[in-house]
Amino acid sequence: MTDSVRELQVTPVPDTVDAPGLGFLPLAPGFSLPRLQIAAVLRDLGQRLLPWVLPVGLIALWQIASSQGWLSTRVLPAPSEVIKAAWTLSASGELWTHVKVSAGRALAGLAVGGGLGLAFGLLTGSVKFFETLLDSTIQMVRNIPALALIPLVILWFGIDETAKLFLIAVSVFFPIYINTFHGIRNVDPGLIEMGRTYGLTRWQLYREVILPGALSSILVGLRFSLGLMWVILIVAETISAQAGIGYLTMNAREFLQTDVVLVGILLYALLGKLADVFARGLERYWLRWHPGYQSAAA
Amino acid sequence: MLHPHISFESSQTYLAAESGRDIVRDAGPDTLPQAPPSSQERGVRLEIRGLSKRYGKRQVLQHTELVIAPGEFVAIVGRSGCGKSTLLRLVAGLEAATQGSIRLDGQDVSGLREDTRIMFQDSRLLPWRRVIDNVALGLPPGGHAAAADVLAQVGLADRQPDWPARLSGGQRQRVSLARALVHNPRLLLLDEPLGALDALTRIEMHQLIEELWQRSGFTALLVTHDVQEAVALADRVILIEDGRIALDERVRISRPRERSDPLFGQIEKKILDRVLQQPGEAISPSEPLWPNTPVHGVRWAV
Numbered sequence: 001m002t003d004s005v006r007e008l009q010v011t012p013v014p015d016t017v018d019a020p021g022l023g024f025l026p027l028a029p030g031f032s033l034p035r036l037q038i039a040a041v042l043r044d045l046g047q048r049l050l051p052w053v054l055p056v057g058l059i060a061l062w063q064i065a066s067s068q069g070w071l072s073t074r075v076l077p078a079p080s081e082v083i084k085a086a087w088t089l090s091a092s093g094e095l096w097t098h099v100k101v102s103a104g105r106a107l108a109g110l111a112v113g114g115g116l117g118l119a120f121g122l123l124t125g126s127v128k129f130f131e132t133l134l135d136s137t138i139q140m141v142r143n144i145p146a147l148a149l150i151p152l153v154i155l156w157f158g159i160d161e162t163a164k165l166f167l168i169a170v171s172v173f174f175p176i177y178i179n180t181f182h183g184i185r186n187v188d189p190g191l192i193e194m195g196r197t198y199g200l201t202r203w204q205l206y207r208e209v210i211l212p213g214a215l216s217s218i219l220v221g222l223r224f225s226l227g228l229m230w231v232i233l234i235v236a237e238t239i240s241a242q243a244g245i246g247y248l249t250m251n252a253r254e255f256l257q258t259d260v261v262l263v264g265i266l267l268y269a270l271l272g273k274l275a276d277v278f279a280r281g282l283e284r285y286w287l288r289w290h291p292g293y294q295s296a297a298a
Numbered sequence: 299m300l301h302p303h304i305s306f307e308s309s310q311t312y313l314a315a316e317s318g319r320d321i322v323r324d325a326g327p328d329t330l331p332q333a334p335p336s337s338q339e340r341g342v343r344l345e346i347r348g349l350s351k352r353y354g355k356r357q358v359l360q361h362t363e364l365v366i367a368p369g370e371f372v373a374i375v376g377r378s379g380c381g382k383s384t385l386l387r388l389v390a391g392l393e394a395a396t397q398g399s400i401r402l403d404g405q406d407v408s409g410l411r412e413d414t415r416i417m418f419q420d421s422r423l424l425p426w427r428r429v430i431d432n433v434a435l436g437l438p439p440g441g442h443a444a445a446a447d448v449l450a451q452v453g454l455a456d457r458q459p460d461w462p463a464r465l466s467g468g469q470r471q472r473v474s475l476a477r478a479l480v481h482n483p484r485l486l487l488l489d490e491p492l493g494a495l496d497a498l499t500r501i502e503m504h505q506l507i508e509e510l511w512q513r514s515g516f517t518a519l520l521v522t523h524d525v526q527e528a529v530a531l532a533d534r535v536i537l538i539e540d541g542r543i544a545l546d547e548r549v550r551i552s553r554p555r556e557r558s559d560p561l562f563g564q565i566e567k568k569i570l571d572r573v574l575q576q577p578g579e580a581i582s583p584s585e586p587l588w589p590n591t592p593v594h595g596v597r598w599a600v
Contacts, residue, residue: 194422197390197410198436198477208435212426289426289461 077259082266085259094248099267101243105161106233106271109168114225117173118218121180126210131181138177146171146232150239164236171232175224183217184210216290219283226275234268341369341517342402342413342484344389349398351384351541358384360541361398366534371511371518373532375525375569381541382521386487389519390416402485415483419490421470423462423477430458433477441480448476452506468499472506479510486511488520492527504530508553525573529566530555537572545572 059079065071066078073081089095120138124131146167157163187210195209237246249264287293344366351359358381366372374382387393389400391410400407402414423432434445449455452472462470471491478486488507492500508531511518522528528535529549537545547569551561 188422190418190420190422191424193392194416194418195435197392197414197416198481199410199412200436204436208427209424212424215426287426289428289463291463 074256074258077262081259082262085257086263086266089248089260089263095263095267098243098245098248099271102233102237102245103271105164105236105244106168106229109165109233110172110225110229112165113169113172114176114222116169117176117221117225118180120173121177121218121221122184125181125184125214126206135181138174142174142178146228147235150235154239159240164233164241167236168229168232171228172225175228176218176221179217179221179224180214183214183221186217187213216283216287219279219286222282223276223279226279227272230268230272230275340484341367341515343368343404344485344517344519345399345401345404346385346389347399347401349385349388349400350396351381351388351393352396358541359388362538362541362543364536364543366517366519369515369517370534371520371532372534372536373520373522373528374536374538375522375528375573376538377573378523380538382538383489385538386416386489386519386521389485390414390487411485412481413484414487415478415481415485416487416489417471417474417478417491419493421462421467421474423470423473425462427462428458429454429460429462429465429473432462432473433480435477437480445476445480448480449473451479451510452476466499468495468503471495471503475503475507475510479514482514483516485517485519488518488522490522491520493523500524500527505554507531512553525566525569526557529562529569530557535565535569537569539573545569 062071062076063079066073066076066081071078077085086095120134124135124138149167149170153163153166157166191209191213192205195205200208234246237244238250241247241250245264245267249261252258252260252264284293344364346362346364349359349362349364350357362385374385376382384393388395389407391407391414394408402411423429424435427435430442430445430449433449434441437444446455446458449458452475454469454472454476457465457469457473462473465473474491492503495503504527507518518531520528520531525535529551532549535545535547535549536543537547547565549565551559551565555562
């Protein structure tokens with residue numbers, strides 16, 4: 001469909017042809033819109049707007065319910081109140097300090113746990129000896145939910161930063177480890193054989209064939225880890241903290257500031273979404289050779 | 299052994315003179331520099347003596363004897379599982395023989411060699427490398443000029459920056475051929491490289507392979523299940539049955555070969571008849587394989 005639109009665009013229509021009522025559409029000068037294109041633009045617009053209909057409608061309903069007094073502000077403050085709270089918090093700079101602390105914790109945990117997961121995954125995936133040595137142990141430990149470690153972690157590290165870092169690192173380790181391991185194992189043996197017959201050295205083989213072959217799987221692991229990272233962060237921060245989004249919300253709860261609690265919750269959602277967008281961006285760039293990730297722009 | 303770029307001219311004179319084959323050849327491109335004939339550009343002499351290969355209890359090859367002259371194009375045909383691919387893998391040095399020896403110009407094959415290149419049935423291009431980088435794989439840095447050169451010879455000069463996923467099956471095999479030839483091999487092993495292609499693309503690829511072989515003069519060993527393909531390309535067609543060489547047929551048809559040539563049909567029929575002497579599961583008795591004799595119209599696959 002887009003192709004036909006493009007074709008239509010390159011056929012110049014003289015300016016003298018009247019195209020009334022089209023002034024509101026952003027068009028290159030000298031081009032006039034055939035009827036077909038208007039329909040296409042409208043359909044495109046509809047497609048873009050459709051996913052927003054439900055959330056916008058729900059928020060509108062919520063706002064109406066609050067302002068009409070059907071919803072108590074203690075249960076759920078109006079969206080406008082939440083926005084106002086967010087505004088005051090960010091204006092005072094308080095919000096950003098908390099976001100910075102939380103994001104810092106999350107990323108540090110991800111760096112430690114994810115880095116170790118990647119390293120161990122590469123090791124066990126590539127060297128049979130390490131697989132035999134490590135894999136069954138790791139698979140066993142993997143089945144312990146990270147949150148079950150909380151009492152132990154508090155005993156070990158107290159309730160300061162190390163405990164939070166440890167919990168996040170432990171929980172992001174496994175998805176990255178497992179997916180790296182499987183990614184390496186699933187590299188097409190035909191490609192490895194080809195690489196050997198074409199005289200690649202061991203290191204070249206690793207860099208040119210094995211790592212890129214495992215990359216899509218590693219990125220899947222990363223996305224799983226990012227999801228887990230936020231979950232664990234929230235739990236860790238609600239246990240005890242002197243700063244961070246969790247601290248912000250728990251503090252607000254004490255003072256019955258429901259609007260600030262909602263700001264915190266929405267912040268988690270936003271940060272989670274940002275992380276996901278980032279991971280997708282990585283996928284789109286690193287896997288751009290893959291037909292499944294090639295956008296229409298290619 | 300790696301050459302910055304391939305020069306073909308010199309090998310032609312050598313080929314016609316040395317192997318004594320009646321090759322009809324068109325003149326190569328004049329633009330290439332006239333290099334003196336050097337032994338590096340000639341094909342390698344392949345000598346297989348008493349070669350056996352066993353996987354566990356299964357005997358795949360038994361006391362195979364085969365000598366291939368430098369620059370010769372030999373096709374190996376046979377049913378699935380007859381051991382033809384194993385023979386190729388042994389020659390490539392990908393596997394070790396149970397018994398016997400393989401020699402290239404008198405040197406024992408003990409592992410992978412720089413002057414041997416394989417073209418696989420599935421093109422085995424790296425999907426995450428662009429076409430040009432795939433061809434340049436394993437070349438020293440700065441090999442891109444040579445890669446572009448060979449890519450142009452297989453007719454894909456304009457596909458350099460594309461991802462392999464964007465190519466058709468035939469184009470992928472062309473890239474794969476270019477990747478093999480950029481190393482200027484003295485022995486090219488072709489492991490059913492056209493098995494997955496449609497009939498028209500195959501014929502095009504036959505012409506391309508023949509042309510490049512005639513120009514660069516490497517020794518070629520083609521494994522195929524398609525007798526017609528074997529007759530179209532090879533100087534000699536060898537049939538392997540149950541791990542033994544059952545037939546060694548010389549194809550004396552001038553090149554370029556026409557499938558309508560009566561001699562073509564005769565040779566193809568002779569080989570096919572020999573293959574079909576063995577009871578096979580792939581032939582359905584209800585329909586005649588070739589009604590009213592024009593054998594060249596029949597494709598054979600197991």
